[in-house]
Amino acid sequence: MSAAAPLLLLNHDASLHRAAAGDHEAFGDLIREHQDMVFSIAWHFLHDRDRAEEIAQEVFLQLYRALGEIESPAHLIFWLRRVTANRCIDESRRGRWRIVTLDEANDVARDAGDTDPLLSRKLGQMLQRLPAPQRLAITMRYQEGLEPSEIGAVLDMPLNTVKSHLRRGLAALREWLGVKP
Amino acid sequence: MNLDDDLTRALARKSAPDGFADRVLSRLDTPKTHRTSLFTRIAAAIVLTAALGGLTAHQIIEHRRNEEGERARRELMTALHIASAKMRVAQRAVAHD
Numbered sequence: 077m078s079a080a081a082p083l084l085l086l087n088h089d090a091s092l093h094r095a096a097a098g099d100h101e102a103f104g105d106l107i108r109e110h111q112d113m114v115f116s117i118a119w120h121f122l123h124d125r126d127r128a129e130e131i132a133q134e135v136f137l138q139l140y141r142a143l144g145e146i147e148s149p150a151h152l153i154f155w156l157r158r159v160t161a162n163r164c165i166d167e168s169r170r171g172r173w174r175i176v177t178l179d180e181a182n183d184v185a186r187d188a189g190d191t192d193p194l195l196s197r198k199l200g201q202m203l204q205r206l207p208a209p210q211r212l213a214i215t216m217r218y219q220e221g222l223e224p225s226e227i228g229a230v231l232d233m234p235l236n237t238v239k240s241h242l243r244r245g246l247a248a249l250r251e252w253l254g255v256k257p
Numbered sequence: 258m259n260l261d262d263d264l265t266r267a268l269a270r271k272s273a274p275d276g277f278a279d280r281v282l283s284r285l286d287t288p289k290t291h292r293t294s295l296f297t298r299i300a301a302a303i304v305l306t307a308a309l310g311g312l313t314a315h316q317i318i319e320h321r322r323n324e325e326g327e328r329a330r331r332e333l334m335t336a337l338h339i340a341s342a343k344m345r346v347a348q349r350a351v352a353h354d
Binding site for chain 1: 258260261263264265266267268269270271272273274277278279280281282284285
């Protein structure tokens with residue numbers, strides 16, 4: 077760990093404390109630091125830019141009310157992932173879905189950089205066909221790079237359940253893509 | 258094709274829409290409330306107790322009013338019955354004559 081790392085952690089802790097004390101500027105810093113993570117989880121789950129933003133906004137508003145409970149920057153990330161996942165599940169239960177247009181898909185695909193936009197879009201659309209728990213487990217695994225045990229903690233699922241969701245979800249994606257395991 | 262790599266690329270983090278943080282901050286309508294003072298809590302308790310007391314008294318008065326109304330109605334009905342009986346007697350007497 078570099079010498080700057082502890083200083084960075086201290087800064088994050090300080091931002092958290094200031095935000096918890098009602099400092100809007102510090103809370104704005106926290107939002108900007110984590111907004112891509114929260115928005116992306118919601119976006120990959122819903123494939124709907126407006127709904128993803130709405131959920132992400134609600135997550136941060138909930139965070140504002142719960143700042144006093146957040147113990148550390150690591151706890152903050154865990155909390156944000158868990159609350160975002162729960163809100164995505166709630167959203168899927170409500171069934172407020174709509175078909176994403178090609179323009180929107182292109183709009184988001186511009187962020188894809190050097191990836192194959194067609195394949196990325198295809199995978200994103202296939203992900204929507206998976207059951208919600210499989211979709212979330214795969215999003216946490218490949219977007220956030222979490223290990224199955226960490227996914228279990230975030231989604232409040234036993235390790236074997238997480239492994240099963242990942243295995244089944246990936247098997248379905250392989251089958252739809254015509255890829256042999 | 259390596260599905261793991263493709264998924265990692267497909268599920269890379271996206272940028273939140275421009276102005277996202279500002280939109281969240283604009284929804285924080287009021288600054289965080291500070292701990293409510295003891296005086297405020299006592300005052301709120303008094304107001305609540307007075308309101309509940311007033312509501313209960315109102316309900317008791319209303320109940321009594323209803324009871325009195327019902328009694329008056331019964332008395333009126335009895336009086337009408339008596340008057341009606343008397344009228345029938347008088348009619349019969351007139352018809353008989």
